[in-house]
Amino acid sequence: MRKLVVLLFSLFVLSCSVDDGNERIYNVILPVEEAVVPTEFERGEVYDIYLKYLRPTSCYAYNDVYYVREGNERMVAVVNTVFEGDYECVDVNELLDASFSFKAGEEDSYVFKFWQGEDDNGDSQYLIIEVPVVD
Template sequence: MKNFKYLLIMIVALAIPVSSCSTDDDNDHDYHLEYVNVISAELPDEFNHGSTYKIEVTIALPNSCYFYYDQYDYIYDGTTRLIYPIGHVDDGASCNQIITETTFSIPVEVLQSEPYIFKFYQGKDPDGEDMFLTIEVPVI
């Protein structure tokens, strides 16, 4: 009987948190992620080997349904770095068509002696190929 009481208490204790959870959350909304276009990037004329720099990148958010939360893909390809900023896009919301610019920083630690080639995503061309703002920075 004593074990039955403990078992009953444990079942009730576990059932309370489960029953209090609600799947009806007013804060949920539909969204998707997509790459957004880079307008400009500020880089030094040269890097010093072993130093760390912050690259300032300005992007365009095409309308009020786009938000930027400091997310980007930073892809290594030999001495080239491909940078794709990621926008959160609210689906099903009414949006105004005002383009907003925002700037964020990317830390870069200079560990290679070869020049760095940065390619910042700027959308797709008519053939569907990625376009880039390309900037080369020598290392001294």
């Protein structure tokens, strides 16, 4: 939870803001709705991991995958850039795809924590998938 708060604060501080009258551009973290991960990794091999996330309006644009490693754990979310102001934003609630490559290293397993938003108490919720590594 603390890492997510630090991330959100960092994005707020470092996000681009265009002050051209009524326009503003900034980054947001969006929850991962679904994740497709192999059932096992072979040490030293590279794998694509596929994500699905919900794009709420046409003013959201894919930016990157948020990825933090700590030991054998990986926390993952999707970053979008939001354009506000004089743009004609249309509600789309569109399920989109994103992906990233992962190389299995020396760990015996990897635990992926895909951020799925916060509950009513403000606690981060995760889809947790553990993947064993074979030789």
